[in-house]
Amino acid sequence: MELTRSQLADALSDPLLDAMNFLNEVAMRFPDAISFAAGRPDERFAGLEDAEEDLRRYRAHLMESSGGDERAVIGRLFSYGPAKGMINDLVARYLRVDEGIETGPESLVVTVGAQEGMVLVLRALRRESTDVALAVAPTYAGFTGAARIVGMPVLPVASGPDGVDFDDLRRVAARARADGLRPRCLYVIPDFANPTGLCLPVADRHRLIEVGAEQGLLLIEDNPYGTYVAHGERLPTLKALDRGGQVVYLGSFAKTVMPGARVGFVVADQPVTDGGRRIGRLADELAKIKSMVTVNTSAVGQAVVGGRLLAHDCSLVRANERVAAVYRDNLDRMLRGLEARFGGRPDLSWTSPNGGFFITVRVPFRADEALLEHSARRHRILWTPMSQFYPGSDSGARSLRLSCSALYPDQIDTGLDRLAALVAEQSAPLSA
Amino acid sequence: MELTRSQLADALSDPLLDAMNFLNEVAMRFPDAISFAAGRPDERFAGLEDAEEDLRRYRAHLMESSGGDERAVIGRLFSYGPAKGMINDLVARYLRVDEGIETGPESLVVTVGAQEGMVLVLRALRRESTDVALAVAPTYAGFTGAARIVGMPVLPVASGPDGVDFDDLRRVAARARADGLRPRCLYVIPDFANPTGLCLPVADRHRLIEVGAEQGLLLIEDNPYGTYVAHGERLPTLKALDRGGQVVYLGSFAKTVMPGARVGFVVADQPVTDGGRRIGRLADELAKIKSMVTVNTSAVGQAVVGGRLLAHDCSLVRANERVAAVYRDNLDRMLRGLEARFGGRPDLSWTSPNGGFFITVRVPFRADEALLEHSARRHRILWTPMSQFYPGSDSGARSLRLSCSALYPDQIDTGLDRLAALVAEQSAPLSA
Numbered sequence: 001m002e003l004t005r006s007q008l009a010d011a012l013s014d015p016l017l018d019a020m021n022f023l024n025e026v027a028m029r030f031p032d033a034i035s036f037a038a039g040r041p042d043e044r045f046a047g048l049e050d051a052e053e054d055l056r057r058y059r060a061h062l063m064e065s066s067g068g069d070e071r072a073v074i075g076r077l078f079s080y081g082p083a084k085g086m087i088n089d090l091v092a093r094y095l096r097v098d099e100g101i102e103t104g105p106e107s108l109v110v111t112v113g114a115q116e117g118m119v120l121v122l123r124a125l126r127r128e129s130t131d132v133a134l135a136v137a138p139t140y141a142g143f144t145g146a147a148r149i150v151g152m153p154v155l156p157v158a159s160g161p162d163g164v165d166f167d168d169l170r171r172v173a174a175r176a177r178a179d180g181l182r183p184r185c186l187y188v189i190p191d192f193a194n195p196t197g198l199c200l201p202v203a204d205r206h207r208l209i210e211v212g213a214e215q216g217l218l219l220i221e222d223n224p225y226g227t228y229v230a231h232g233e234r235l236p237t238l239k240a241l242d243r244g245g246q247v248v249y250l251g252s253f254a255k256t257v258m259p260g261a262r263v264g265f266v267v268a269d270q271p272v273t274d275g276g277r278r279i280g281r282l283a284d285e286l287a288k289i290k291s292m293v294t295v296n297t298s299a300v301g302q303a304v305v306g307g308r309l310l311a312h313d314c315s316l317v318r319a320n321e322r323v324a325a326v327y328r329d330n331l332d333r334m335l336r337g338l339e340a341r342f343g344g345r346p347d348l349s350w351t352s353p354n355g356g357f358f359i360t361v362r363v364p365f366r367a368d369e370a371l372l373e374h375s376a377r378r379h380r381i382l383w384t385p386m387s388q389f390y391p392g393s394d395s396g397a398r399s400l401r402l403s404c405s406a407l408y409p410d411q412i413d414t415g416l417d418r419l420a421a422l423v424a425e426q427s428a429p430l431s432a
Numbered sequence: 433m434e435l436t437r438s439q440l441a442d443a444l445s446d447p448l449l450d451a452m453n454f455l456n457e458v459a460m461r462f463p464d465a466i467s468f469a470a471g472r473p474d475e476r477f478a479g480l481e482d483a484e485e486d487l488r489r490y491r492a493h494l495m496e497s498s499g500g501d502e503r504a505v506i507g508r509l510f511s512y513g514p515a516k517g518m519i520n521d522l523v524a525r526y527l528r529v530d531e532g533i534e535t536g537p538e539s540l541v542v543t544v545g546a547q548e549g550m551v552l553v554l555r556a557l558r559r560e561s562t563d564v565a566l567a568v569a570p571t572y573a574g575f576t577g578a579a580r581i582v583g584m585p586v587l588p589v590a591s592g593p594d595g596v597d598f599d600d601l602r603r604v605a606a607r608a609r610a611d612g613l614r615p616r617c618l619y620v621i622p623d624f625a626n627p628t629g630l631c632l633p634v635a636d637r638h639r640l641i642e643v644g645a646e647q648g649l650l651l652i653e654d655n656p657y658g659t660y661v662a663h664g665e666r667l668p669t670l671k672a673l674d675r676g677g678q679v680v681y682l683g684s685f686a687k688t689v690m691p692g693a694r695v696g697f698v699v700a701d702q703p704v705t706d707g708g709r710r711i712g713r714l715a716d717e718l719a720k721i722k723s724m725v726t727v728n729t730s731a732v733g734q735a736v737v738g739g740r741l742l743a744h745d746c747s748l749v750r751a752n753e754r755v756a757a758v759y760r761d762n763l764d765r766m767l768r769g770l771e772a773r774f775g776g777r778p779d780l781s782w783t784s785p786n787g788g789f790f791i792t793v794r795v796p797f798r799a800d801e802a803l804l805e806h807s808a809r810r811h812r813i814l815w816t817p818m819s820q821f822y823p824g825s826d827s828g829a830r831s832l833r834l835s836c837s838a839l840y841p842d843q844i845d846t847g848l849d850r851l852a853a854l855v856a857e858q859s860a861p862l863s864a
C-alpha cells in the first residue's frame with residue numbers, strides 16, 4: 001500500500017521537520033567537520049560502565065529500602081511502573097537541593113525526556129482548535145514541533161534584549177484574543193536560552209509571573225542548562241519564585257546525567273477542579289495522558305538517573321563540577337575568539353551568555369541551509385541556521401547558532417578560524 | 433493558577449482514562465487480593481542483575497563491532513541516538529528468526545513500547561477531522577486511548593467467533609464513508625487477542641489482507657502475545673503474509689524481555705510519495721513524529737533488549753521457553769478450572785484460547801466497577817470489567833477478562849474458588 005504525503009499528517013509537511021532532518025543529514029555527511037551545531041553534552045568524563053554502575057547503585061538502594069526483599073526489587077526494575085514515575089522522591093530532593101524548588105513527589109511526572117513533557121502539557125491544554133501557545137522567540141524547535149504534533153499553533157513573543165519583551169507579550173496575547181483565540185501558555189527558557197543564551201534578570205522573572213497571572217497564561221519553564229552558569233551566582237528559577245502555581249517546570253537529565261537515559265520530568269502542582277470540586281493536580285492529568293503515550297518512563301532509564309542522584313546526595317551541580325568547568329572554559333574561549341576575530345565590526349554581533357551551551361551570531365549575509373551545506377563542504381564547519389527557531393518568519397535569516405558544549409580548545413580555535421574564512425568569503429564584494 | 437477540567441483536553445474527561453485509573457487504584461488498595469486483572473508477564477525467572485548483564489553484553493558487542501573504540505561505544509550508549517533506533521539490525525534479525533518477517537532495519541522504528549508505536553502511526557494517519565480508525569472490538573484500551581490522544585475517533589468492528597467479522601468490517605467502512613468519514617486503518621491483534629484470547633485462522637489472515645487492500649485500510653497488527661502459543665504450531669503473522677505493504681506491525685518486548693525497558697517497535701515499510709516522487713518509507717515519517725514526541729528511545733533500554741537478543745541468537749522464543757511453559761500450564765489450569773466449576777451452566781461461557789494471557793468470561797450479571805470493588809473487598813479477587821474494551825457501548829457489561837500470566841497454580845485454584853463464590857452470590861435469587 002503506497003501512501004502519499006497529502007494523506008498524512010500536515011505536520012509531516014512542515015518545513016521545520018525537514019529542516020531538522022536536513023541538519024542531521026549534513027552532520028552525517030560531513031563527520032569530520034568541526035561541529036558548532038550539536039547542542040549535546042560533553043562526554044569526556046563519561047565512562048563505559050557508568051550506566052551499569054548507576055543501575056547497580058539504585059538497585060542497592062531499593063534493596064536497602066525494601067529490607068532486602070529481592071522479589072520486590074525485581075518487580076520495581078523489571079515490571080511496568082506508575083505512569084507518574086518511580087524516582088519522584090529523588091527528583092524532588094534534587095529540586096530542593098539544586099534548584100530551590102519545594103515540591104512533593106506527587107506533583108512530579110517523570111517523562112521520556114523534557115520533550116515528552118512538552119507534549120503532555122500541550123496536549124492537556126489543547127481543548128479547542130482556538131487554543132494557542134505563546135513562545136518567546138527565537139523558540140527551541142522541539143517546542144514548536146511538540147505543538148505541531150498536538151495541533152496547537154504557536155505565536156511568537158519577542159525576547160527583546162533581556163529575554164522577554166513584556167510589551168510584545170501583552171500585545172500578542174491581546175491580538176490573539178481579538179482574533180478569537182485563547183492563549184493558554186507561554187513557553188520560556190529563562191536560563192541560557194536555546195538558541196540565544198540569554199538569561200532573564202531576576203526582576204523580570206518576578207514580573208513574568210505577575211504578567212502570566214494577569215493574562216491567565218500558564219508559564220512553561222524549560223530549564224535544561226541552568227546548572228551550567230559560567231561566572232557568578234545562579235538566578236532563582238521561575239518555579240522557585242512561583243507562589244501561585246503559575247509555572248509548570250520542565251526538567252531534563254540529558255545534560256546532567258546522560259541523554260541516553262531519556263529521562264526528564266514535569267513539575268505540575270496546579271490544582272485541577274471539576275464542577276468546583278478539587279479532583280487532583282495537573283500532574284495527575286498529565287500522567288493520564290502519559291499512560292496513553294508511553295505508559296511509563298523506562299524503569300531502567302529511571303534507575304540510571306536514580307543511581308546518579310544517589311551518588312551525589314541528589315546534587316547534579318556537584319556531580320557535574322568537572323564538566324561545568326569545561327563548558328565555562330569553552331564559552332569563555334568562544335567569546336574571546338569571536339571578539340578577536342570579529343570585534344569592532346559593525347555588521348557582525350553576537351550574544352554574550354553567562355552560561356549554557358549556545359551563542360547567537362548575527363552575520364551580514366543569509367545563513368541558510370544552502371550556506372550550511374557550503375560551509376560544511378568547503379570550510380568544514382557546522383552550525384545551525386537560526387531559521388528553525390523562527391518558524392514561518394524570515395527573522396532568523398541572517399543569524400546562526402553556535403554551540404560550544406562538546407568541543408576541545410583547539411577545535412574551538414580552528415572552528416572559529418574557519419568561521420572567519422566563511423565570513424570573509426560571504427562578506428567579500430562579488431567578483432566577476 | 434487553578435485549572436478546571438473543562439479547560440483541559442476532552443480526552444481527560446473520557447471515562448476510559450478514569451476506568452483505567454480506577455483499576456490501578458483498586459489493585460493498590462487490595463494488594464493481597466489474587467489478581468486475574470494484571471496482564472503483566474511473570475517475573476519468576478527474572479534475576480536482580482538481568483538488566484545489568486544485558487547491558488554489559490550489548491556493550492561488549494558494540495566494543496567488538498567498533499574494533500575496541502571505547503569513545504565510540506560511550507557515544508552510542510551515553511548520547512542522543514537516531515530517532516529510528518539503535519538496535520534495528522538486531523530487531524530485524526529477531527523478526528526473521530522468530531516471526532518469519534523479512535524486513536530491513538530502515539523499515540523499523542524502535543519505540544517507547546508498542547504504545548508509542550500506536551501514537552506515531554495514528555498521528556501520521558490523522559490529517560483531517562474526518563479521518564477515523566477501525567478496530568476489532570473488544571479493543572485493547574491502549575489503542576482506544578492512543579486514538580483519543582491524537583483526536584481520531586475509533587469505530588468498532590465485530591470480532592465474530594474467529595477474530596474478525598468481515599461482513600461487519602465492510603458494513604462499518606461503508607457506513608463511515610456514507611457519513612463523510614475516511615476510514616484509514618484497522619487495528620487488530622490476530623494472535624491471542626487482548627481481551628478475548630482469540631486467534632485468527634490462517635485463511636482469515638489472508639482474507640483480511642485482501643479486504644484491507646480492497647477497502648484502502650492500513651492494517652495495524654499488534655502482536656504482544658504471539659510468542660506464547662500453548663499447544664501446536666504458531667500461525668504466521670499478518671506481516672509475514674503481507675506482500676503489498678498492507679500491514680504495519682507493532683512489536684513489544686514487554687512480554688519477551690522486560691516491561692521495565694519500555695522498548696517496542698513498528699515495522700512500516702510502506703513507500704511514501706510526494707507529487708508522484710518517492711520520498712521514503714512510512715518508517716521515516718513515523719521517525720519524524722517520534723523526534724517531536726520522545727526524541728529517541730532510551731539507549732539504555734535499547735541496550736538491555738539488544739543484550740538479551742544477543743544472548744539468544746535473536747530468538748525470543750528460545751529465550752522464553754521456561755516462562756512459556758508457565759503460561760501454557762496456567763492457561764490449561766484456568767480452562768480446566770473454569771470447566772470444573774462452571775461447566776454445563778447455560779448462563780456462563782468463556783473463550784478457550786490456545787495461547788496468550790487472557791480469557792473472556794460471560795456471566796449472568798453486570799460485571800462493572802462497583803462489582804469489582806465488591807469482589808476485591810469481599811472475595812479478594814481482582815479481574816477486569818470488559819466495559820473498558822467496548823468504549824461507548826454496553827456490550828461488555830456482562831463479561832469480565834481473566835488474566836493468568838503471572839500466577840502460581842495454587843493462586844489459580846484459590847482464585848477460581850473465589851470467583852465461583854462471587855458467581856454464586858451474584859446469581860442467587862435476591863433474598864429479602
